[in-house]
Amino acid sequence: MRRALKISLVTATSAALTLGAAACGGKKADDAGAGGDGKQTLKVGLAFDIGGRGDQSFNDSAAAGLDRVKKDLNITTEEISAKPDEPDADKESRLRLLANKKYNPVIGVGFAYTNAINKVAKDFPDTKFLVVDADQCKVEGANVMGACFSEEQGSFLVGAAAALKSKTGTIGFIGGVNVPLIHKFQAGYEAGAKHARPDIKVLPAKYLTQPPNFDGFKNPALGNEAAKGQLDAGADVIYHAAGGAGIGVIKTAGAAKKWAVGVDSDQYNQPAVAEAKDYILTSMLKRVDVAVFDFVSAVSKDTFQGGTKKYDLTNDGVGYALSGNKVDDIKAKLDGYKAEIVSGKIQVPTKP
Structure with missing residues (x-):
């Protein structure tokens, strides 16, 4: 062939x-x-x-x-x-x-x-x-x-940020494809949110596609629809682990003047989401x-x-972004959580 x-x-x-x-x-x-x-x-x-x-x-x-x-x-x-x-x-x-x-x-x-x-x-x-x-x-x-x-460790930190910044007390998570790798993002995010604010409500995770359909990593329209659903359910912060489909999540959250949390790269300065950059709270960095x-x-x-x-987190292979200065007021708390994870005081789960 x-x-x-x-x-x-x-x-x-x-x-x-x-x-x-x-x-x-x-x-x-x-x-x-x-x-x-x-x-x-x-x-x-x-x-x-x-x-x-x-x-x-x-x-x-x-x-x-x-x-x-x-x-x-x-x-x-x-x-x-x-x-x-x-x-x-x-x-x-x-x-x-x-x-x-x-x-x-x-x-x-x-x-x-x-x-x-x-x-x-x-x-x-x-x-x-x-x-x-x-x-x-x-x-x-x-x-x-x-x-x-250790995506769960970086996700823990942005989960804490989401909980601390939420005004409605409700936050959401959108995963691209329902696979074990993305479960680590969800698990860390939920754990970090609950650790920082025990009364926070985390909506049931939304996965865009099931394998072998991997459109959930590349179709922004899917992210858009999922974000609308979580916004309607009261979320004012949404974290996506959905690759290219996450562009739809960020744009939709930004259009509603609600927070979005990016993933992998620092998405604050990405051209595709320029109109929503003021509503990108932070991004989980995966180096x-x-x-x-x-x-x-x-x-x-x-x-x-x-x-x-x-x-x-021990070698800064994961972390969170500071672009836009949206988390400057809680940076000390986030860095404190990071230190506790590095020391082993906080054990971050890898499964939801």
Whole structure:
């Protein structure tokens, strides 16, 4: 089987090109990337999750890390976007394409890449792989690293902020797709809200889609409708963990002059929600950009080690945004909660 994959080549001049490649590998690429002295130079290949660059959330955080790699490490990068509801075979094809083109290291963004990377990495033992959000924080092979995040810890802090800022005493949570990963966001948010304000009412969580339908991570219209429902139920703060679909949540909350809480990236300055920025209370930061940069940097320094690496509040792998100064008045309380989580005094649940 052959499949044409369209890829954007990111270079210092932001040039783009389209490549056709065999889906199942086997075609050996030219030794592109070999320096004039014959030594291999790094070229980083990155495969995005659904939504790709421009989702102004999860993927854009990965993109920021890739951009930093290009700028700070002066390394060529190439990126490919995923298609909605695609099978694992397509993800494997994308990864094989990059590995066959001598891109090393190779990055898969999103837990859905875990199985594909574990499989492809066995066929390319000299290529280093990273899976962001490794499923269940598990990977296979000495040439594979999994970046895992304590989303529940960052969500605890924005849940506390939501509760402390709510005037109606009612807040809401909207998840993109009903999967265990997003349950961590919900669990932390609810726990943080209750810890900061025991009398707070947290509406039943709303999930936009059920797997295998992943539109809940990319369709803003779904976020819009869900936000309307929670606003009608009295919520004046809504936290979304819905990727691109969360743009609809933010816009709808902002139009109603109610608070929205962003996710993954600092969404305060995102162009897609410019009209609602005054109503973005904060964002739960998930430093995918740091994980991407750390991984490539380790490969470039020859200090790479397979296995998993956790990003949490102890290493600022998660956190909350201060843009807009909307939480300045409660920052001391939030930082106090952070210190208690880091010390172990507060144990944050991972399941609702």
